[in-house]
Amino acid sequence: MTSWAAGRAHAPALLYSAAAAVYAIGALVCHQLPARSFHLWAVQMPVCARCAGIYVGAAIASLIALTSIREPPRVSRVTLLAAAVPTALTLVFEWWTGQMPANWIRAAAGLPMGAIVTALVVAATGDQVN
Numbered sequence: 001m002t003s004w005a006a007g008r009a010h011a012p013a014l015l016y017s018a019a020a021a022v023y024a025i026g027a028l029v030c031h032q033l034p035a036r037s038f039h040l041w042a043v044q045m046p047v048c049a050r051c052a053g054i055y056v057g058a059a060i061a062s063l064i065a066l067t068s069i070r071e072p073p074r075v076s077r078v079t080l081l082a083a084a085v086p087t088a089l090t091l092v093f094e095w096w097t098g099q100m101p102a103n104w105i106r107a108a109a110g111l112p113m114g115a116i117v118t119a120l121v122v123a124a125t126g127d128q129v130n
Contacts, residue, residue, distance in 0.1 A: 007043035022046050038103055050087065053107030057114025065122040075119045083116035 005011050005019035026032060026046030036048040045052060086109035090101050100106075 003040040003043040003045050007041045026051075036100065036103065036106065038107070049103035049106040050090070050110040053110030054114035054117075056107070057111035057116075058118040059114075060111075061115040061118035061122070065119070075116055075123060080113075080116050080120060083112040086110075087113055 002019045002022045005015045006023065008016070011019075023032075023046045030047040030051045032044070032046070033048060034044050036050070037044045038049055038052060039045065047055070090106055090109045094100055101109075
């Protein structure tokens with residue numbers, strides 16, 4: 001939605017301003033390099049492909065937590081470390097070869113990290129609520 005609004009010259013001012021705010025917030029947490037970002041409606045997304053993968057993973061884990069009838073599974077630090085391995089491997093590949101993996105690979109590598117970090121947050125929040 002943000003990319004769509006940013007790409008519309010005649011979008012309502014409120015919608016365009018909201019999109020601009022999302023891009024500004026994205027700039028605080030992401031390099032936003034065009035070559036490393038997905039483009040929707042011919043407009044660059046507010047974060048790179050890796051960050052987008054992390055956020056999609058977080059969204060999936062959040063939906064699972066919301067729809068889960070039973071207690072969410074415990075997530076250990078070892079699991080978190082394992083979830084970071086795909087992202088680390090893409091970084092090592094980039095640094096070693098000087099080539100950038102495809103954006104879909106970078107996004108897929110970020111997915112587990114977003115999901116596991118969100119699961120940790122949900123588990124920690126659940127512990128405090130009980």
